Amino acid sequence: MSSLSSSSVAARDIVALEGVTKRFPGIVANDSVDLSIRPGEVQVLLGENGAGKSTLIGMLSGLLQPDEGRILVDGKPTPITSPRHALALGIGTVFQHMMLVPTLTVAENLLLGGRWWQRPRTEELAARVAEITSTLGITVKLHAKVSELSLGEQQQVEILRAMVRKSRLLILDESTSMLTPKGIDELGALMRRLVEQGLAIVFITHKLKEAAAFGDRISVLKLGRKVGEIPPERFRALGEQAIISEIVELMFGKQSDDPEAVERPVRTVHAEAAPLLQVADLAVAPTDNAPGLSSISFDIRPGEILGIAGIDGNGQKQLAEALAGQRAATGGSVRLEGVAIEALSVGERRRRGLRYLTDDRLGEGTVGTFPVSINFFLKQVGAAPFWRNGVEQRAEIDKRATQLVREYDVRTPSLKTPVARLSGGNIQKVLLARELAEGAKMVIFNKPTYGLDLANTLASRQRIRDTAARGLAVLLISTDLEELLSMCDRIAVIANGALVGTVENVDDARTKVGRLMIGLAA
């Protein structure tokens, strides 16, 4: 949009963000984001996990404060200091996870947050709810317990709660992630009726089809930056397919000024070399909150980097964990150097040279309260020369840790510093040092640059390239297509726990992978 048009319509914005930046240690979560939210419009905020959607919502709902830039409410700069303040300003948020008390009735839930010295005004509420629900064409059972409602009904209650509190702006954070297809369609219809009444809606999703079906205006976030916007006029002019392909271009397309873009050096992988890792028909049962895997098959030769592309949450983590032995496989075989390892324990697989660099650096990769030095050897506890007859050899540990700190350029005040005090980039270096140390033959990198700043991202990528150059087999799981295109020899695409296609990383790989990712045949 030109600056002229944006200033002339700015008065219509209920809420506008101007150059909002939010930083967390080691991460720029939002980088000068502009956003205008208008009544009568569904503003779709689209982006992958880690793109900065949740941070943006946190700032709009008063949970976080921006480091730079300002938020305008009704055209006036207004710091939103707390969730209570956000509600008072008419900003209601329906979070991804339900925020209702399951043991209370719907009416009691709606009355929560009233003044504690007053009796709950039940009649008043019933009248108000009747008024709202009749115009929206939904029915809500006020006296049913929340635990008896379906997830879709619970969501309606949450939306109703925002309406009862006279919200003018409704934020729906990943609201479709737990709904059935029918529930999703109902939510879409409800959003349409709400905006027809003059409400503004911000709808957060990472599903392209929903964005195209329900939105009026789409803003695409990528790594904290807003990389593009489709205004309503264009939105109406384009068909659904055209919109989706434009979004794909915005989300995965190459930017001319991208500092991360590096030409992939041509490496020669000996096609005749025997595969180092062979996976055949690997299957994992689904769990309550994670998809399963079905018939995953691929080979990786020495010196080769195989990329796994896909929208986050399609089984990437399950694949990595099943290969590392952390997650029980229900079928299939995994062979390392021709030897079947699918029945071996995590530790035994590691001893044979299979390494897994987790994406959850603090959650499972390290013990945050333990010193840096011990975290280097977390997977070797008891092994010589760092332990002899089970007794810790502190001098040996410190000597080797000092070497690793120097070799991998870990910036730490001391070896005794608890590892959680380091920045994300330095924790990642500790993990890289641990996994790439002697004996590695095949390494799984799960989102190795997720949340890192540029310098650390580039350094990590160089480590991975060097790893492959040493003749190791590399499996690189990433949601950043740019990263995969700049490093991999082949890219496989994962969707719903299955590999939907594998693409040689040559000229038109970008388009092919992008098409596979949104469910079209390459």
Place this chain on the structure above:
Amino acid sequence: MSIDTAPTVSATALDATSGAATRRDILHRLLMTLGPILAALVIAGCILLAVGVDPLAYYGYVLEKGLFSPLGIQQTLTRMAPLLFLAAGLIVAFRAGMWNLGGDGQFLLGAVTAAASAPVFVQIMPFWLALTCSFLIAVVVAMIWSLVPALLRAYQGVNEIITTLMMTFLGTSLANVLVKLVFRDPGTTVPQTRTLPVEDRLPRLFDTTITSGLLLGLAAIIIVHLVMTRTAFGLKLRIVGANPRAAVHAGLGVPGLTTAVFAISAGLAGLAGAVDIIGVQGNVRADWNPAYGLAVIPAVFLARMNGFAAIGFVFLLSVLSIGGESAARRLGVPNHFTLVLVSIVLIVLALAEYVDHRYNQSRKA
């Protein structure tokens, strides 16, 4: 992000700076521990004043009986023996992140089996072998008693706080039943087990009444401390305690380690019971339950699960309980005032910890 810009320091420089830091750290720790204890003594003194008792006289009697009189200090040191074993068991469990609160049940079952087996064994075996066998039986029985919470926690993720507490109620009742029905001494009218003759008990130290169980307890807690801090096994347990998901990721057998932790912890509690019986009591009377297991928990927390600090706090606890009993008798204060004192110490320490944490946070921000 000062950490990012800080240059990587060489190893020698690291040691020098961290050495000074550790000393300051220890000083800070001491201040944070002794300060609240003094404050707690003042608060407890105010309570004594309020009920019309001279606090100085009370504290004076506590110190005189628990610490300064020759007989009192011997009783105090003897009392330490079972407490040290219990503390050692709790250190293993707490450091591994498992809250074994079933110490009393494990203690009593160990005590009863030791009391039942020792008088039989001493008649058929040499003295040392007999006592060793009794200790072993007590350990095994306590370990078996911990198996239910251990397996539930290891394979089903059932909260061990609840299961160990429930097992402790069952354990104390079972111990009672065993005394009254199975191991009852036919020679007496009081329901109790057969009494181990004094000459067959653990020898006393030198010419005092202090039991040699004290030395065993000291050895146990120091060994536990060294195992937890210096060995691969201890590190594995601490990884499980600090971050179970990291333990899985690192390939540790978490269920096996969990079961081992419960076994060791319960075994030490059973040993505590055996040491108290074979060293001091000689028999178990029905309905006997000194509740040492619960009393030791605060001491272990105050010591932050450090074995050496735990020795100090167990000593303090013994002084308070031996001296408190005497002072209470002489001044007409309820016997339970010792517990009031200990709990005031705990609350003040927790408050101090909270204030210290808030202060550190605000200084960082």
